[in-house]
Amino acid sequence: MTADITAPAPPIPWPDGKRCAVSFSFDMDADALIHIARPDDANTCVSTMSGMRYGPEIGVPRICDLFESYGLKVSFFVPAWCAEEHPQVIERMVEGGHEIAHHGYMHESPSRNTRDREAYWTVRALDSLERLTGKRPVGYRAPLYDYSQHTTAILAELGFRYESSLMGDDLPYVLRSRSGDLLELPVDWACDDWNQFCHLADIDFVMPIQSPRHAFDVYRAEFEGQYEIGGFWQIVWHPFLIGRAARMRYVRSFIEELLEKGDVWLTNCIAVADHVEGLIAAGNYTPRVDTMPIKSSAHRIPELAEDVEPLRG
Numbered sequence: 001m002t003a004d005i006t007a008p009a010p011p012i013p014w015p016d017g018k019r020c021a022v023s024f025s026f027d028m029d030a031d032a033l034i035h036i037a038r039p040d041d042a043n044t045c046v047s048t049m050s051g052m053r054y055g056p057e058i059g060v061p062r063i064c065d066l067f068e069s070y071g072l073k074v075s076f077f078v079p080a081w082c083a084e085e086h087p088q089v090i091e092r093m094v095e096g097g098h099e100i101a102h103h104g105y106m107h108e109s110p111s112r113n114t115r116d117r118e119a120y121w122t123v124r125a126l127d128s129l130e131r132l133t134g135k136r137p138v139g140y141r142a143p144l145y146d147y148s149q150h151t152t153a154i155l156a157e158l159g160f161r162y163e164s165s166l167m168g169d170d171l172p173y174v175l176r177s178r179s180g181d182l183l184e185l186p187v188d189w190a191c192d193d194w195n196q197f198c199h200l201a202d203i204d205f206v207m208p209i210q211s212p213r214h215a216f217d218v219y220r221a222e223f224e225g226q227y228e229i230g231g232f233w234q235i236v237w238h239p240f241l242i243g244r245a246a247r248m249r250y251v252r253s254f255i256e257e258l259l260e261k262g263d264v265w266l267t268n269c270i271a272v273a274d275h276v277e278g279l280i281a282a283g284n285y286t287p288r289v290d291t292m293p294i295k296s297s298a299h300r301i302p303e304l305a306e307d308v309e310p311l312r313g
């Protein structure tokens with residue numbers, strides 16, 4: 001008999017006795033990355049820009065149509081600059097009742113900014129998204145998962161309820177800072193489509209493009225692991241990548257596969273946050289707590305230096 005894999009924390013009671021939760025999230029980056037990576041000549045990268053703008057122009061409406069046909073709501077993480085550039089796509093998301101969450105202003109990297117600059121861009125994007133969506137976002141994902149030592153405190157001070165960039169658990173857990181707590185809805189690179197399909201030579205992301213069949217083998221294996229432990233699994237997809245017609249056929253089959261199981265909660269980030277916060281408040285779930293930042297300074301063991309330095313080449 002095969003032994004079960006032990007859950008790393010007490011399993012969460014999911015709604016309606018479901019065995020596990022699957023959250024669908026999409027990072028709608030449009031062409032922000034190329035403008036931040038190549039501020040002086042991004043305008044000359046016409047083909048790359050067009051491929052990234054496929055996300056808001058073609059991918060998002062296709063994603064909304066598909067998920068809505070199953071009565072499902074998803075979460076879109078949107079850099080505010082992309083929302084300003086593509087207000088029509090924000091309207092489409094709002095119309096479908098989907099969540100719109102914070103993903104930086106122009107996909108800038110929090111960990112390469114000072115605390116003050118990170119706070120400035122976080123507030124600027126928050127105000128812009130609130131103006132464009134009619135709702136103040138309560139969820140955040142760091143661009144490229146590039147979370148900084150200060151992000152938890154900045155978000156807690158601004159009243160965010162959850163964030164979704166870190167990889168420290170299978171189940172939702174708590175990030176604790178001196179400024180307050182945040183719920184973490186963890187991610188993992190294996191649930192992303194960037195490493196399966198992203199091929200952008202102009203900004204040095206050159207992945208060998210996988211077949212959708214291969215990508216969904218990876219996603220299915222990851223889902224099955226979480227299903228076995230009664231856990232939480234989150235998809236992080238990009239409309240300019242997953243929104244291509246060939247890949248959307250596999251998205252449709254995958255949704256049907258999950259629905260057929262009958263005991264999987266297909267949902268989005270804000271619904272998971274609402275549910276888990278309710279359980280914590282009622283004393284029905286005690287999440288693991290990570291104190292942030294994980295390390296406040298570089299952790300060097302001096303006597304190891306002579307062993308480690310040669311390995312760095």
Ligand SMILES: [Zn+2]
Nearest residue numbers: 027029143144
């Ligand atoms: Zn992104």
